[in-house]
Amino acid sequence: MTQQRIARTTLATSVGLLVAGLTIAGAHAQFEPQGLYSARSILDAEVHFEAAPDSQPSDVVDMLLGDDMQVHALVIRSHADVGQDGDHIVVTNAHYQLVTHEEDGETTHDVLVDANEDALTAMPRYDQDWWNMARQRARDAWHTAGEGAESAWHQTREGTDRIGEGAERAWERTQEGAQRAGQAVSDLLDNWTNND
Incomplete structure (x- = not known):
């Protein structure tokens, strides 16, 4: 089994556990397109890392948009126990998935970062330089x-x-x-x- 396939299996298992936990709690996780997304809701999202499944949730602090008016990356403030010293890191679209939850007419999101420890360590740190x-x-x-x-x-x-x-x-x-x-x-x- 290849490294990438193991990583995908781990992420799928994590997502499955997240969805199962939310279903028990009465929320419903959706992977269907929502049509429009609120930047405010995404900025309020909890971030969960495949490389640190037992860590406290991290936070989305910014969204980086290009001249094409598309989101190209999220800036995440990593929780100290993710192993990135609480740094702000840049996570591109290829490395995360947005999970939408509907509960009592309220829409919330979680961000699942699909990156093993090596990929997480290699992600750029977000600073002025x-x-x-x-x-x-x-x-x-x-x-x-x-x-x-x-x-x-x-x-x-x-x-x-x-x-x-x-x-x-x-x-x-x-x-x-x-x-x-x-x-x-x-x-x-x-x-x-x-x-x-």
Whole structure:
């Protein structure tokens, strides 16, 4: 059995225990799409690490968004018993899963971090130096992969208001460039470790 498969099995078992525990308590965990998510609810989420299943829950303290208006990572304040000295760590989308709970009409979330001890140790620490370097690297990745795509935060839809197929196609090319650039930013963050 491979290391990755063992990790997935461990996470599945952890999720199963979490769901079983919530069902007994009267809550219902959902893995179905919710349509829209509240950033406030996610910032209130408890964080559980596969690498430290017996630790106290950690906290989500920030969400990192790119020029494509997509969440690319969460900043987690690790609980002291996770083994990361209570540091703020950057957890990219590839390493966590959001679990939604419904109880008495109230929606809450948990974040399950799928990372073994080595992967957890390699996750970047969130500090001013990391932030400055990450912003520059992400900006460079955006420009390289986006082929002139504008930031979605500053983009207007002037082209779609104009008459003519050429304007519509230009808008589609801009969107395609933004998607490529957003993927490049995600890839950059996913491959960044403490050693970079």
